[in-house]
Amino acid sequence: MSTFSGIKNSALLITEKCILLGLSFFNSVLLARVGGPEVFGQYAYILSMAGLFLxxxxxxxxxxxxxxxxxxxxxxxYYLKSAIIIRLYGALLAIALGLMLVLIISNPNNTYILLLITLQSFSAFYVIEFFFLAKQQVSALLKVRLIILLVLNSLKCIVILNGASLNLLIMLQGLEYVLIGSIYLLTYVKGKNHHFIKRKTSSRSYIALAQKGKWLLFSGIAATIYLKIDQIMLANIIGINAVAYYAAAAKLSEVWYVFPVLIANAFTAQLSQLKFSNYLKYQNLLQQLIVVLTLSALILSITTYFIAPALISLLYTDEYSASATILSIHIFASIFIFQRAILSKWLIIEKLYKYSLISSVCGAITNIVLNAVLIPQYGGVGAAWATVISYMIASYGFLFFHSNTKRYAQILHQAVLNFPALLKPFIKQLRLLKK
Known part of the structure; x- marks a missing residue:
């Protein structure tokens, strides 16, 4: 499997995401302008609360x-079937915990939150995408997924223009999980994958596989907390309008986060193979990915810092002027997010699962504490600073806590020091791809 193959798969996924993110972002801006801070803030709050259970x-x-x-x-x-069954059990647990949450906490949006938690249980079938990624067959699902998301985003646009009904928007958001999950399963089963049905699994296999994923599960929960907690705390400490101003800025910042994940996913199989076949090439590829992603994030952050006021005014109108300062701070979290996409793969390949949890817990605790201290006095600006600092701790600072993770810190530092030489192979491959 060549570097060229990895770049080609990345290009396909990024092309799809560019189209879909453009539509999703357009709808987000449209909702902010048509629905105003009240509706936009409620929608962002509901997504954040439901996202905690994902x-x-x-x-x-x-x-x-x-x-x-x-x-x-x-x-x-065998692995795929076991993973789907484990994830379905996890989805049932999420629904049960969501029900407990809405019974304990009184909130006018509880019905929407529980509905979305239930519908997003279909994302248990999203693991099928990673089967096709491992087989380097990303186009098998891309076409049908693109059609579904294009239709749903178009319907969201129509709903917003006709009054921005919160109920219909949440239904369409949940329907995305239902349709994509169902189509993934249908595509896999109908693709001559008869082993999925015939191959028996056992409770022992579920337990063994769940044990492998436990550190990453806890890490995912902790990571979701420090990704979503800022908007939840803003809603409860300041108010729903503060969530709207913060969400407008965060949307402009977070829209970029999917790209490093896509690139890292496309290179996961190649990195796994090189780890066992050619360790030197494995380290070189890690460093190349780190350089490309970190440099991209740095350029993005600096550019956004200078154009933030004009960008917010252009997209959201002057009603959201408070979002400009938040954006100029929040965007610098991308430097650590982009780098972490590769770090996450390295931790898995090196079987250092528990350190993924440690890093996420460090980030979550830092974010919660800083939000509690900064939000009452500085509102959304304080939440933005809390986000940047917590990402820095979770993606870089924790590396120095243990000798195992210090190895990645060394790879990272070498990549930064040698970035001109490391960029050359990537530029060469991109030129070949263009031809």
Missing amino acids: PMTIMGLNNIVTKYIVKNPNNAH
């Missing part, structure tokens, strides 16, 4: 499935 439908198994399929292709169907 890791339970993943169960930390995405990248583990890719790794095991690459290492043991003959047992690919």
Whole structure:
């Protein structure tokens, strides 16, 4: 499997995401302008609350499935079936906990939150995408997924223009999980993958696979907390309008986060193979990815810092002027987010799962504490600073806590010091791809 193949798969996924993110972002801006801070803030709050339960439908198994399929292709169907069953149990647990939450906490949006938690249980089937990624067959799902998301985003646009009904928007958001999950399962079963049905699994296999993913599950929960907690705390400490101003800025910042994850996913199989076949090439590829992503994030952050006021005014109108300062701070979190996409893969390949949890817990605790201190006095600006600092701790600072993770810090530092030489192979491959 060549670097060229990894870049080609990345290009396909990024092209799709560019189209979909453009539509999603357009709808977000439209909702902010048409619905105003009240509706936009409520929508962002509901998504944040439901998002806290999403890791339970993943169960930390995405990248583990890719790794095991690459290492043991003959047992690919066995691993995939076991992973789906484990994730379905996790989805049921998420629904039960969501029900407990709405019974304990009184909130006018509780019905929407529980509805979305229930519908997003279909994302348990998203693990099938990682099966196709491991097989380097990303186009198998891309076309149908693109059609579904284009239709749903178009419907969201129509709903917003006709009054921005919160009920319909949440239904469409949940329908996305239902349709994509169902289509993934149908595509896999109908693709001559009869082993999925015939190959028996056992409770022992579920327990063994769940044990492999437990650190990444807890890490995902902690990571989701420090990703979503700022908007939840803003709503409860300041008010729903503060969530709207923060969400407008965060949307402009977070819209970029998907790209490093896509690139890292596309190179996961290749990194796993090189780890065992050619360690020097493995380290070189890690450093190349770190350089490309970190440099991209740095350029993005500096550019956004200078154009933030004009950008917010242009997109959201002057009603959201408070979002400009938040954006100029929040965007610098991308430097650590981009780098972490590669760090996450390295921790999995090196079997250092518990350190993924440690890093996420450090980030979550830092974010909660800083939000509690900074939000009452500085509002959304304080939440932005809390986000940047917590990402820095979770993606870089924790590396120095243990000798095992210090190895990645050394790889990272070498990559930064040698970035001109490391960029040359990537530029060469991109030129070949263009031709």
